Amino acid sequence: MSPTPQEYNKMSQKAAPGSKLWRNMLVAFLVGGVICTIGQGAMSWMQSLGLSREDGGAVTSVFLIFLSALLTGLNCYDDIAKHAGAGTLVPITGFANAMVSPALEFKREGFILGVGAKMFSIAGPVILYGSAASVVYGLILAIFG
Amino acid sequence: MELLISLGKAFLIGGLFCAVGQILIDKTKLTPARILVGYVVAGVLLSALGLYQPLVDFAGAGATVPLTGFGHLLATGAQKAVAEKGTLGALTGGLTASAAGITAAMLFGLLVALLFNPKDKS
Amino acid sequence: MAVKTGKHTYLLENTPSVLSFGAVGSKKEAEGPLGQYFDVINPDSSFGESSWEKAESKLVQISVGQALSKGNFEPEQIDLAFAGDLLNQCIGSVYGLRDLGIPFVGLYGACSTMAESLALAALFVDAAIAKKALAVTSSHFCSAERQFRFPLEYGGQRPPTAQWTVTGSGACVVGESAAAPYVRAVTIGCIEDLGIKDANNMGAAMAPAAAKTIARYLADTHTRPEDYDMILTGDLGQVGSALLEQLLAQEKIDLKGRHQDCGLLIYDRQQQDVHAGGSGCGCAASVLCSFILPRIRQGILGDVLFVATGALMSPTSSMQGESIPGVAHLVYLSASSRRKGVE
Numbered sequence: 001m002s003p004t005p006q007e008y009n010k011m012s013q014k015a016a017p018g019s020k021l022w023r024n025m026l027v028a029f030l031v032g033g034v035i036c037t038i039g040q041g042a043m044s045w046m047q048s049l050g051l052s053r054e055d056g057g058a059v060t061s062v063f064l065i066f067l068s069a070l071l072t073g074l075n076c077y078d079d080i081a082k083h084a085g086a087g088t089l090v091p092i093t094g095f096a097n098a099m100v101s102p103a104l105e106f107k108r109e110g111f112i113l114g115v116g117a118k119m120f121s122i123a124g125p126v127i128l129y130g131s132a133a134s135v136v137y138g139l140i141l142a143i144f145g
Numbered sequence: 146m147e148l149l150i151s152l153g154k155a156f157l158i159g160g161l162f163c164a165v166g167q168i169l170i171d172k173t174k175l176t177p178a179r180i181l182v183g184y185v186v187a188g189v190l191l192s193a194l195g196l197y198q199p200l201v202d203f204a205g206a207g208a209t210v211p212l213t214g215f216g217h218l219l220a221t222g223a224q225k226a227v228a229e230k231g232t233l234g235a236l237t238g239g240l241t242a243s244a245a246g247i248t249a250a251m252l253f254g255l256l257v258a259l260l261f262n263p264k265d266k267s
Numbered sequence: 268m269a270v271k272t273g274k275h276t277y278l279l280e281n282t283p284s285v286l287s288f289g290a291v292g293s294k295k296e297a298e299g300p301l302g303q304y305f306d307v308i309n310p311d312s313s314f315g316e317s318s319w320e321k322a323e324s325k326l327v328q329i330s331v332g333q334a335l336s337k338g339n340f341e342p343e344q345i346d347l348a349f350a351g352d353l354l355n356q357c358i359g360s361v362y363g364l365r366d367l368g369i370p371f372v373g374l375y376g377a378c379s380t381m382a383e384s385l386a387l388a389a390l391f392v393d394a395a396i397a398k399k400a401l402a403v404t405s406s407h408f409c410s411a412e413r414q415f416r417f418p419l420e421y422g423g424q425r426p427p428t429a430q431w432t433v434t435g436s437g438a439c440v441v442g443e444s445a446a447a448p449y450v451r452a453v454t455i456g457c458i459e460d461l462g463i464k465d466a467n468n469m470g471a472a473m474a475p476a477a478a479k480t481i482a483r484y485l486a487d488t489h490t491r492p493e494d495y496d497m498i499l500t501g502d503l504g505q506v507g508s509a510l511l512e513q514l515l516a517q518e519k520i521d522l523k524g525r526h527q528d529c530g531l532l533i534y535d536r537q538q539q540d541v542h543a544g545g546s547g548c549g550c551a552a553s554v555l556c557s558f559i560l561p562r563i564r565q566g567i568l569g570d571v572l573f574v575a576t577g578a579l580m581s582p583t584s585s586m587q588g589e590s591i592p593g594v595a596h597l598v599y600l601s602a603s604s605r606r607k608g609v610e
Binding site for chain 1: 170184185256261
């Protein structure tokens with residue numbers, strides 16, 4: 001009488017309300033666009049102060065990471081992200097939020113294994129696989145370049 | 146005027162990166178951590194293939210602020226270090242180039258944990 | 268003494284009573300349609316404690332305190348406490364009950380724990396091996412989020428099938444037959460798994476267990492949904508409720524509009540940002556103890572099948588790609604001790 005897992009999977013997909021993809025994409029586009037525009041503004045300013053493109057980019061990243069950390073501490077970042085989705089996930093601010101939020105959340109477990117270890121629970125894989133990919137690329141260059 | 150155009154390009158390309166991310170959130174079962182890893186690795190790959198630098202030249206922060214830009218930074222860092230130091234550069238280049246961002250995120254994470262307390266979602 | 272009927276159901280011939288009960292919630296629960304019925308509401312969800320886990324234990328203390336004081340009971344008069352919650356090793360219940368000195372039976376039934384604990388308490392009283400037994404469970408949005416999902420300040424987006432963990436607790440003191448509400452029968456559910464893996468769609472994962480338990484109870488007791496005023500599931504939410512009715516329809520059981528879900532009752536899904544509804548042990552527990560039991564006592568509701576559902580996965584099993592098993596336990600609560608239908 002009862003459905004097979006395959007049949008039930010179909011039933012549950014039908015019963016699940018769809019997410020509003022177009023609306024979500026629009027909000028993500030707008031919010032993400034604004035974050036990048038702030039970044040571009042900071043970058044142009046740094047370059048007008050005579051910083052190189054690399055240093056200007058680094059200062060811009062640090063500035064955006066600071067903004068994200070502050071909004072995370074003030075309990076605001078998640079409220080924006082609830083609507084913005086990928087708009088706050090994909091920019092460097094999302095990476096910062098992924099590091100700051102567990103650090104804040106797990107301070108009750110202490111500063112070593114709470115803050116120190118949990119900080120990397122979401123962002124750690126990003127650093128690991130990004131670095132690993134860059135090493136592979138560097139090795140290919142060193143061998144074949 | 147030039148500033149406005151550069152801001153507009155950053156908005157457009159940065160927004161597009163995020164809109165693609167939203168499709169991944171809504172249409173796949175990928176968790177946010179997987180999407181972030183995917184973006185960074187994709188950035189390294191696109192950069193290695195020489196496809197990302199033109200985008201950075203065009204869109205500025207629109208291409209460097211999304212996490213693919215983080216991947217691009219890792220890749221160009223490795224590239225530069227290998228050119229300067231040879232094989233050892235493959236190990237040092239990536240994190241050296243991205244040290245400012247990673248260190249800032251760690252440091253601000255620690256500071257926020259010191260200064261604030263977690264709150265319930267309203 | 269309880270008599271087993273059919274394969275899964277026990278009839279409680281001495282019809283124990285739920286002597287007193289207490290419910291506690293926080294801000295979001297107060298803003299919901301049932302807010303006015305809670306005994307205690309504290310808009311500060313930390314309840315003055317330094318961690319969310321301590322806050323959850325405080326919820327347990329408060330609901331138990333209410334249940335005891337409303338019945339004029341002292342902790343010494345309680346023979347046994349059946350309790351559990353969602354936190355690892357059930358620390359919400361353990362620290363909440365630590366100072367009361369009541370013999371403690373820790374249970375893990377995830378969100379089915381209210382029905383599980385109530386069923387066991389009633390069985391012990393019915394067998395006359397306990398005079399008074401306590402059943403209590405709790406959940407806290409923040410402690411559940413940080414254990415099962417993400418840090419609170421993490422900027423994630425919840426899919427439309429996700430449910431909102433209730434910050435609340437409910438406690439019942441069950442004793443010898445005295446006045447309504449009476450516990451007339453219980454059905455202990457089996458573990459059911461139809462392969463749902465999405466931890467953001469718990470309603471779908473638990474609906475098969477609820478459907479099986481309801482069908483088994485009706486078959487064991489030879490009754491029909493029409494014999495009851497309400498068939499109340501724990502926290503299936505909007506998605507799980509729809510699936511429950513479809514699954515039962517396949518078994519030729521029509522709930523005929525008698526189905527309600529605590530997860531849909533506790534919040535206003537239009538006004539409150541809870542997506543598919545409420546969830547958590549505290550959802551079924553606080554709705555039962557604030558809204559349902561008083562109505563049975565007053566005779567507004569006659570016969571209620573309380574079916575709390577639990578999703579029995581852990582963060583470890585989810586990460587290893589296991590599907591989510593569900594379980595549902597049923598407690599038949601009635602305004603009358605006269606046996607009807609259950610023959």
